[in-house]
Amino acid sequence: MSMDFEDRCEVHYIHEDNVKEVKTAMLEQETILSLAELFKTMGDLTRLKLIFALMKKELCVCDLAAVIGVSDSAVSHQLRVLRNQKLVKFRRQGKVMYYSLADEHVRMLFAQGLEHVCE
Amino acid sequence: MSMDFEDRCEVHYIHEDNVKEVKTAMLEQETILSLAELFKTMGDLTRLKLIFALMKKELCVCDLAAVIGVSDSAVSHQLRVLRNQKLVKFRRQGKVMYYSLADEHVRMLFAQGLEHVCE
DNA sequence: TTAACATATGAACAGATGATCATATGTTAA
DNA sequence: TTAACATATGATCATCTGTTCATATGTTAA
Numbered sequence: 001m002s003m004d005f006e007d008r009c010e011v012h013y014i015h016e017d018n019v020k021e022v023k024t025a026m027l028e029q030e031t032i033l034s035l036a037e038l039f040k041t042m043g044d045l046t047r048l049k050l051i052f053a054l055m056k057k058e059l060c061v062c063d064l065a066a067v068i069g070v071s072d073s074a075v076s077h078q079l080r081v082l083r084n085q086k087l088v089k090f091r092r093q094g095k096v097m098y099y100s101l102a103d104e105h106v107r108m109l110f111a112q113g114l115e116h117v118c119e
Numbered sequence: 120m121s122m123d124f125e126d127r128c129e130v131h132y133i134h135e136d137n138v139k140e141v142k143t144a145m146l147e148q149e150t151i152l153s154l155a156e157l158f159k160t161m162g163d164l165t166r167l168k169l170i171f172a173l174m175k176k177e178l179c180v181c182d183l184a185a186v187i188g189v190s191d192s193a194v195s196h197q198l199r200v201l202r203n204q205k206l207v208k209f210r211r212q213g214k215v216m217y218y219s220l221a222d223e224h225v226r227m228l229f230a231q232g233l234e235h236v237c238e
Numbered sequence: 239t240t241a242a243c244a245t246a247t248g249a250a251c252a253g254a255t256g257a258t259c260a261t262a263t264g265t266t267a268a
Numbered sequence: 269t270t271a272a273c274a275t276a277t278g279a280t281c282a283t284c285t286g287t288t289c290a291t292a293t294g295t296t297a298a
Contacts, residue, residue, distance in 0.1 A: 013181050014179055014181060014182055014215065015178075015179070015182050019182050019185045019186055021176070022172045022186050023185075023186050025175050026168070026186070026187075027171060031236065031237070032164065032167055033164060034236040035229075035232050035233060035236050036161075036163060037162075038162075038232050038236055039162035039167070040159070040162030042162070043157075043158035043161070044286080045151065045152060046286080046287090048158070049145070049151060052145065053141045056140070056141045057137055057141055059134075059137060059141065060133055060244080060245090061244070061245060062132050062244070066132040066142075067138055067145070068145075070287085072245070072246095073245090073247090073287080073288070073289080074287055074288080075245095076244095076245060077246085077247080077286075078286080079245095086235075092294095092295090094244090095243060095244045095294070095295045097245065105231065105238075108231050109235065110154075112227050112228050112231050113154050113157050113228060115224055116205075116224040116228065117150065117153045118150070119224075133244090163255090163256080180274070180275055181274070181275085189257080190258075190259095191274080191275070191276095192257080192258070192276080192277090193257055193258080194275095195275055195276055196256075196257080196277080197256085198275095198276095199277085211264095211265090213266065213274090214265045214266065214274045214275075215273095215275085216274075
């Protein structure tokens with residue numbers, strides 16, 4: 001997918017020093033990949049609605065489904081994605097699973113994004 | 120894609136008052152859609168690298184391509200996406216296009232995301 | 239036990255996405 | 269003008285993604 005710069009036979013750029021400077025400052029591949037995964041996770045309408053709902057209140061799966069208007073199954077699938085990214089946490093009470101936001105970072109990210117969008 | 124809650128014939132949820140409360144607090148569809156678009160735009164490795172590079176310095180297309188190691192064409196395509204989302208701005212100088220970050224929101228978003236990832 | 243319920247999961251399919259390649263546009267210097 | 273260059277764009281295609289449907293898991297009450 002991402003072709004390695006070193007392997008290119010014919011590289012042309014204008015400002016060699018700028019390229020070197022920024023290239024050495026570049027974050028580690030793994031770090032920036034994790035960051036991309038985080039944003040990708042938040043870049044879906046359903047998941048973003050789930051996050052917003054959980055910003056208001058701890059909710060169970062079927063309530064979440066009712067709030068955002070999709071099937072329980074779809075919610076469950078998407079909650080798993082959010083869980084994998086550690087954006088939400090959950091507790092079980094009987095047969096009901098209650099989900100809530102994992103931490104304040106998510107809330108901050110959401111707010112920061114909203115600022116950009118609402119200007 | 121997103122089925123309308125109102126149209127469902129059989130809705131079951133446990134905490135009716137919670138559902139109503141959160142449902143009325145829900146952001147407008149358009150707003151949350153824009154927000155999703157924003158995060159989706161930042162949820163790609165190539166675009167995120169472009170953003171990071173531009174956080175360091177104003178750069179032209181072929182320098183950006185050299186920094187992140189993809190073709191000029193791919194960079195140009197992705198810069199357009201970033202432009203559409205108003206994440207970057209540009210100026211022309213002769214035949215060279217210099218790109219830079221559109222505003223500080225982007226920088227803040229990036230930093231905020233990094234905090235979540237690096238814990 | 240069994241039935242009913244809440245949630246999770248796997249397969250499958252339609253739609254979205256990103257890189258590539260060919261080509262087009264626009265700018266400068268000769 | 270023309271050639272060379274920097275960038276942009278459109279079409280194509282392989283891959284990724286999200287929903288749906290069917291089914292499985294796990295919990296509670298009878």
